[in-house]
Amino acid sequence: MNDHNPRYSNDLAGRASLCRDVIRSAGALVLSGFKESSERGFSLKGPQDFLTETDAASEAHIRQAITTHFPGDAFLGEEGGGSIGDRVWVVDPVDGTANFARGIPHFCISITYVEGGRAEIGAIYNPAQDELYFCRRGAGATLNGKPISISSTVTFDAASVEMGWSRRVPDETYLQTMRLMLAKGANVRRGASGALALAYVADGRSDAYVELHMNSWDCLAGLLLVAEAGGVVCPFLEIGSLRDGGPVLASTPAIADGVSEASGIPILAHERTAALQPA
Known part of the structure; x- marks a missing residue:
């Protein structure tokens, strides 16, 4: 990518083009690290919180591309932190690092x-499956360029709900939410990548996702994807923040009220383009 690439005009369209390009190029870097299994290792940032060298390399790659083409934009990354401005890119360079480190694609x-x-633009890319989820506010959500939509599930006894978990929330609070979800009849599972879990709600592979505390870099793209795919989401930037995170809920509309009741997380009215926070 060069400094004067005409694809990267100083507007939302230009930033959308950069987002697509840089997430794929970072994906190639991440996939290369994943395939080097004989040399792969991991360390712990905290209990059950994996850090790989690939995280840092991916974030540096993305940060450099954004700084080159949009030097006035702020950058907030999971690994290196950053600043928050009126225009800010929020990046998780590898979500699901425990899976990555253990050879799970x-x-x-x-x-x-x-x-x-x-949130105006969101992208989630699983390079191991070559699946790129992408959305712009008001323009719908896509998977590898094809439109996607949330599931048509209407009852809990047919619902598959994914829940995320972290040490930032007491175990008993998490378990109580799971008990209430199970009591409603839902199947509850955990895939260990909150961003992909939200993407799976957007394309109907799951019916809802709940996490009682999630960082902004893990969830913002996924929440916008779900909203643009016709789903219901929480007002994340009202009940949480970019810096400190907050609770996350995303659901197909028919069961959203029940998911909200079980988790205690509020939801926005069902409007495709009203995700996250009003202007």
Whole structure:
């Protein structure tokens, strides 16, 4: 990518083009690291919180591309932190690092562009499966360029709900939410990548996703994807923040109220283009 690439005009269209390009190029870097299994290793940032060298390399690659083409934009990454401005890119360079480190091909890169307090562009890419989820506010959601939509599930006894978990929330609170979800009849599972879990709600592979605390870089792109795919989401930037994170809920509409009741997480009215926070 060069400094004067005409694809990267200084507007949302240009940023969308950069987002697509850089998430794929970062994906190639991440996939290369994943395939080098004989040399792969991991360390722990905290209990059950894996850090690989690939995380840092992926984030540096994305940061450099954004700085080169949009030097006035802020950058907030999981590994290196950053600043928050009116225009900010929020990046998780590898979500699902525990899977990555253990040779499980269920991980992704997540990039969100936020302007004026609203997520405008979202992308989630699993390079191991070559699946790129992408959306712009008001333009719908796609998987590898084809439109996607949430599931048509209407009852809990047919629902598959994924739940995320972390040490930031007491075990008993998490278990109580799971008990309530199971009592409603849902199948509850965990795939260990919150960003992909949200993408799977957007394309109907799951019916809902709940995490009682999630960082912004893990969830912003996925929440916008779900909203653009016709789903219901929580007002993340009202009940949480870019810096500190917050609770996350995304659901197909028919069971959203029940998921909200079980988790205690509020939801927005069902409007495709009203995701996350008003202007």
